[in-house]
Amino acid sequence: xxxxxxxxxxxxxxxxxxxxxxxxxxxxxxxxxxxxxxxxxxxxxxxxxxxxxxxxxxxxxxxxxxxxxxxxxxxxxxxxxxxxxxxxxxxxxxxxxxxxxxxxxxxxxxxxxxxxxxxxxxxxxxxxxxxxxxxxxxxxxxxxxxxxxxxxxxxxxxxxxxxxxxxxxxxxxxxxxxxxxxxxxxxxxxxxxxxxxxxxxxxxxxxxxxxxxxxxxxxxxxxxxxxxxxxxxxxxxxxxxxxxxxxxxxxxxxxxxxxxxxxxxxxxxxxxxxxxxxxxxxxxxxxxxxxxxxxxxxxxxxxxxxxxxxxxxxxxxxxxxxxxxxxxxxxxxxxxxxxxxxxxxxxxxxxxxxxxxxxxxxxxxxxxxxxxxxxxxxxxxxxxxxxxxxxxxxxxxxxxxxxxxxxxxxxxxxxxxxxxxxxxxxxxxxxxxxxxxxxxxxxxxxxxxxxxxxxxxxxxxxxxxxxxxxxxxxxxxxxxxxxxxxxxxxxxxxxxxx
Amino acid sequence: xxxxxxxxxxxxxxxxxxxxxxxxxxxxxxxxxxxxxxxxxxxxxxxxxxxxxxxxxxxxxxxxxxxxxxxxxxxxxxxxxxxxxxxxxxxxxxxxxxxxxxxxxxxxxxxxxxxxxxxxxxxxxxxxxxxxxxxxxxxxxxxxxxxxxxxxxxxxxxxxxxxxxxxxxxxxxxxxxxxxxxxxxxxxxxxxxxxxxxxxxxxxxxxxxxxxxxxxxxxxxxxxxx
Numbered sequence: 001x002x003x004x005x006x007x008x009x010x011x012x013x014x015x016x017x018x019x020x021x022x023x024x025x026x027x028x029x030x031x032x033x034x035x036x037x038x039x040x041x042x043x044x045x046x047x048x049x050x051x052x053x054x055x056x057x058x059x060x061x062x063x064x065x066x067x068x069x070x071x072x073x074x075x076x077x078x079x080x081x082x083x084x085x086x087x088x089x090x091x092x093x094x095x096x097x098x099x100x101x102x103x104x105x106x107x108x109x110x111x112x113x114x115x116x117x118x119x120x121x122x123x124x125x126x127x128x129x130x131x132x133x134x135x136x137x138x139x140x141x142x143x144x145x146x147x148x149x150x151x152x153x154x155x156x157x158x159x160x161x162x163x164x165x166x167x168x169x170x171x172x173x174x175x176x177x178x179x180x181x182x183x184x185x186x187x188x189x190x191x192x193x194x195x196x197x198x199x200x201x202x203x204x205x206x207x208x209x210x211x212x213x214x215x216x217x218x219x220x221x222x223x224x225x226x227x228x229x230x231x232x233x234x235x236x237x238x239x240x241x242x243x244x245x246x247x248x249x250x251x252x253x254x255x256x257x258x259x260x261x262x263x264x265x266x267x268x269x270x271x272x273x274x275x276x277x278x279x280x281x282x283x284x285x286x287x288x289x290x291x292x293x294x295x296x297x298x299x300x301x302x303x304x305x306x307x308x309x310x311x312x313x314x315x316x317x318x319x320x321x322x323x324x325x326x327x328x329x330x331x332x333x334x335x336x337x338x339x340x341x342x343x344x345x346x347x348x349x350x351x352x353x354x355x356x357x358x359x360x361x362x363x364x365x366x367x368x369x370x371x372x373x374x375x376x377x378x379x380x381x382x383x384x385x386x387x388x389x390x391x392x393x394x395x396x397x398x399x400x401x402x403x404x405x406x407x408x409x410x411x412x413x414x415x416x417x418x419x420x421x422x423x424x425x426x427x428x429x430x431x432x433x434x435x436x437x438x439x440x441x442x443x444x445x446x447x448x449x450x451x452x453x454x455x456x457x458x459x460x461x462x463x464x465x466x467x468x469x470x471x472x473x474x475x476x477x478x479x480x481x482x483x484x485x486x487x488x489x490x491x492x493x494x495x496x497x498x
Numbered sequence: 499x500x501x502x503x504x505x506x507x508x509x510x511x512x513x514x515x516x517x518x519x520x521x522x523x524x525x526x527x528x529x530x531x532x533x534x535x536x537x538x539x540x541x542x543x544x545x546x547x548x549x550x551x552x553x554x555x556x557x558x559x560x561x562x563x564x565x566x567x568x569x570x571x572x573x574x575x576x577x578x579x580x581x582x583x584x585x586x587x588x589x590x591x592x593x594x595x596x597x598x599x600x601x602x603x604x605x606x607x608x609x610x611x612x613x614x615x616x617x618x619x620x621x622x623x624x625x626x627x628x629x630x631x632x633x634x635x636x637x638x639x640x641x642x643x644x645x646x647x648x649x650x651x652x653x654x655x656x657x658x659x660x661x662x663x664x665x666x667x668x669x670x671x672x673x674x675x676x677x678x679x680x681x682x683x684x685x686x687x688x689x690x691x692x693x694x695x696x697x698x699x700x701x702x703x704x705x706x707x708x709x710x711x712x713x714x715x716x717x718x719x720x721x722x723x724x
Contacts, residue, residue: 044706064528065676071526078521081509088502094687100501119613152712153703169703176705197707205712213620216613229687239657239699239714246653246691249616257505262525264686268679269528282547282640283675286714287694294690295648296611306608306652308690318505326512331519400519 051280073334091230094292108139126244127151128221150240165353218244235284251309258333273396277338320372341391363391382408540671548641551697565596577627584650629655642696647689662715
């Protein structure tokens with residue numbers, strides 16, 4: 001954690017902060033005004049959160065499984081250096097080619113260089129948040145390599161030049177009419193092709209099959225890697241993850257350096273929770289555990305595996321994770337990216353994913369984004385939470401998200417990022433609250449002023465910086481007589497109870 | 499310093515200061531958790547779970563009956579050719595011959611490493627309407643098949659065609675994935691791919707409308723063989 005300035009006298013927020021904060025509030029206002037977004041959000045997040053509840057109700061020992069999953073993730077992160085070494089050695093022993101990337105730019109460059117070395121002109125991609133984080137598509141495009149998203153939602157996002165708004169449901173903010181119009185305008189679909197959702201899905205399958213058949217490279221993320229076998233685990237419901245990692249001759253897997261479990265048995269425990277937390281399914285439709293490239297024919301004539309990629313490249317990405325590890329936010333590295341904290345979060349349910357601005361939205365994103373990239377551009381995110389604790393209760397590895405958000409708020413104050421009026425205001429409040437006579441006197445003044453300014457027992461407009469409270473709700477009028485006055489009166493009469 | 503050394507040094511440095519609540523030095527133990535979510539035999543639970551996912555479960559024990567069952571399924575989808583695991587991997591010898599005599603032709607392949615010929619080979623396999631596999635294991639709690647790749651056990655038979663038929667010996671049923679990986683962690687490393695398949699390919703990306711067969715098979719049929 002960066003050191004706090006020694007004497008915060010006249011706080012001057014960083015130059016970028018006001019613009020970044022204004023942009024954040026502009027995104028929030030736009031999201032709050034978007035009626036279609038609200039309809040989509042209430043439908044999807046409600047159903048996903050409900051599915052999670054019933055999936056766990058049907059799972060005896062669900063709480064014990066959560067405890068076990070948390071212990072596995074905590075232990076792995078506490079010994080991350082050892083498990084990273086073991087994973088990379090075991091993966092190499094099985095024929096994987098390992099690459100290590102310090103930064104997002106390094107990671108993108110490595111992937112593009114692998115493509116160029118193999119003469120690739122078309123790459124297919126299965127959904128990967130990490131590829132968004134490293135802005136891989138832009139790197140491919142500037143190298144003249146075409147890249148096609150193959151997850152249906154991500155494909156719609158790519159064709160429409162949009163951005164995903166949910167970790168596992170990228171187009172919760174879009175309607176079927178939008179998708180139909182997009183397929184007609186951009187891909188030449190007929191009216192029959194977009195008659196209903198199954199028809200649109202079948203159309204996308206046909207279009208994407210042609211890309212899969214031609215692509216020389218498949219790029220995927222990794223949900224979890226297994227240290228003792230060098231395996232990569234990827235889950236998907238559509239099957240695009242399997243096609244991406246099977247049909248093209250080169251497979252490149254992007255792994256965030258924290259996404260490791262020690263053994264296959266540990267993987268089993270975490271997978272028991274992942275889909276239940278993400279979508280309420282007992283298991284995803286497809287869980288692939290990939291160990292090295294295909295085991296091809298050997299020279300003595302013994303037959304090998306008939307399909308699978310001939311090369312498997314694993315890119316281990318740091319991009320701020322080791323710095324996050326060395327901080328009081330390290331617990332966020334336990335995260336397995338199920339998205340449950342988004343669906344349950346009252347703030348996410350009102351503003352959706354785009355408003356957060358970063359790659360990772362919701363409560364987890366409000367910790368990960370500033371954690372990886374610093375608070376300069378992201379100082380508002382830790383405040384985009386009511387701290388209600390629903391995210392902590394639903395997390396399959398029990399990450400204390402409200403606690404981490406408070407840590408970030410604390411860091412913001414220590415780095416002089418709090419608004420000027422708030423710093424002054426808190427200083428005035430502490431001066432008043434530590435002087436009982438002044439406090440009591442000001443209380444009586446406030447009661448008098450409040451009574452004079454009130455309308456039907458409510459204050460509809462507060463002055464100065466306090467007006468923020470009353471722009472969206474009324475403030476109750478202070479009681480005519482304070483608790484301290486009442487207490488003194490009662491005790492003076494010799495009655496100790498009220 | 500190589501990037502590997504630099505990143506590992508940064509991780510070790512971070513670990514000196516990391517706040518990691520709940521972390522233990524020993525690998526955590528968690529044996530004794532209940533892996534059996536509900537009552538009934540493994541076969542009953544598997545059948546119930548797969549049926550709920552719109553999969554189909556049949557039974558057939560002898561090779562002739564198995565061939566009959568496969569032919570019935572093929573006729574449903576007007577299939578006349580199929581991708582398949584090798585006979586010995588299906589656990590049913592003579593099956594290819596039996597199916598051939600009923601008008602079902604097996605398409606064999608071994609993808610070449612050369613880019614051009616590989617593309618052509620994939621293009622030729624893409625229209626095959628049916629895939630036939632065995633099952634290395636299966637999971638009762640979620641109706642899933644576990645398929646481990648290897649010589650004679652290609653990945654594409656369960657992936658490329660719109661219909662997937664799997665022969666399952668009920669003796670390889672486990673209560674859940676956690677139970678399987680606890681009992682048989684060695685399976686993970688027996689081939690380059692271990693895939694757990696729970697029903698037909700599905701998506702709900704567009705307005706949460708559940709749709710089957712987006713990239714993988716739209717129809718999954720399991721034939722219990724004992």
